[in-house]
Amino acid sequence: MKLGVFFIGNPASGGLFQYSLNILDSLKSRSQEVVIFNLSGPDYPQERYRGLFRTSGILRLVSFARRLVASTGNRLKVRSQNNITVDKADAAQTSSRNMARLLKILVKLHGVNLNIFTAPTQLSFLMNTPFIMPIHDLQHRLNPQFPEVSSDGLDKEREYIYANSLASAAVILVDSDIGKEDVLSCYPVEDSNRIKILPFTPSNYLCGDFSREELDRTRQKYHLPPRFLFYPANFWAHKNHKAIIQALSYIKKNHELEIPIVFVGTKTGRYNNYTSIQELIYTCELGDQVLYLGYVTNDDMGCLYKLAEALVMPTFFGPTNIPFLEAFALGCPVIGSDIRGVREQIGDAGLLVDPNSSEDLAAAILRIWNDEKLRDVLIEKGYARIRQWDFDRFVATLNRIIDDAIRNLQTGNTC
Secondary structure, rough: OOEEEEEEOOOOOOOHHHHHHHHHHHHHHHHHEEEEEOOOOOHHOHHHHOOOOOHHHHHHHHHHHHHHHHHHOOOEEEEOOOOOOOOOOHHHHHHHHHHHHHHHHHHOOOOOEEEEEOOOOOOHHHHOEEEEOOOOOOHHHHHHOHHHHHEEEEEEEHHHHHHHHHOOEEEEOOOOOHHHHHHHOOOOOOOOHEEEEOOOOOOOOOOOOHHHHHHHHHHHHOOOOOOOOOEEEOOOOHHHHHHHHHHHOOOHHHOOOOOEEEEEOOOOOOEOOOOHHHHHHHHHHOOOOOEEEOOHHHHHHHHHHOHHHHEEOOOOOOOOOOOHHHHHOOOEEEEOOOOOOOOHHHOOOOOEOOOOHHHEEEEHHHHHHHHHHHHHHHHHHHHHHHHHOOOHHHHHHHHHHHHHHHHHHHOOOOO
């Protein structure tokens, strides 16, 4: 049976892009069955998969698709003939239906029987063909106060995609037991067996083997201080950079200790609050302690984890997060949020803090900064914990889910 994989994501999308890469890497053993439909234009890593997968002619339509596909969440506006600004939701849905019809023809021409989407998109159900699609989180329901999941109609868009995909998907992928609980509590799903758990895994490019020369080269390249904390995240409000700045300010004022932190991630895009974070850094007089590197290469990312004293990630979102897994895999101690989902993901392999309390975060930073034995203990517990989510297990789980879906389609079963 032929599989059509719709690749969605770009490096700036962070974990979503790495998840898409992990999906493709997991399908290498069945590459002869796979046809790639690229919805990410030049962001699709063609060289990485050249000669491995067959690629559909959709590549020639990418610029058109990127303007129309709602999966990226773009909410453009148009002007009507009387010069009144109107929301483009209806127009976007019409365009997406047209794109779905075109894609359905291409899928049929390639003999594809089952589609796999690497990110949520309304194309999945508009094509009216069997499909597998992930739902990574329901934060527009759980944390609607954050604009990156609810403003400008994003909450309605998510509702439209999730409700319809849950009603028609062959399989919906979630990251954890809690992710499945959230889906089932928020949406009516007659057949819960269609919700399959595929836990996140560290990005496949990461490994623990970095030479001293590589680490030194990275330190020199970015002029890193001898010791520093690390946070790889785009500047969305839910990532909670604000709490880190406030915690470091508290430590500086009350403990006369200047602890450096390194940020990486994009500062552009909708709803990013990079400017306000920079203003807070200036107000707190932490300019000498905060180093922002922008986008870094995969190899440099691994070295930064290895060099850091700890990953500090006081996020408001779950259920689970890939950076915690990356830190575990690379021997970097973890500070994370004491919230549902993250609490279960980290367990006793990291320090948990209230993301609403900068003082709580400051206390955890001081503990991990001043206690080498604690860092060593957390590193070992992280190594033990990551064995639950290694890449081989991700590959085996995904392929088992696909095989079950194919078998059910062939026999007419619904789960």
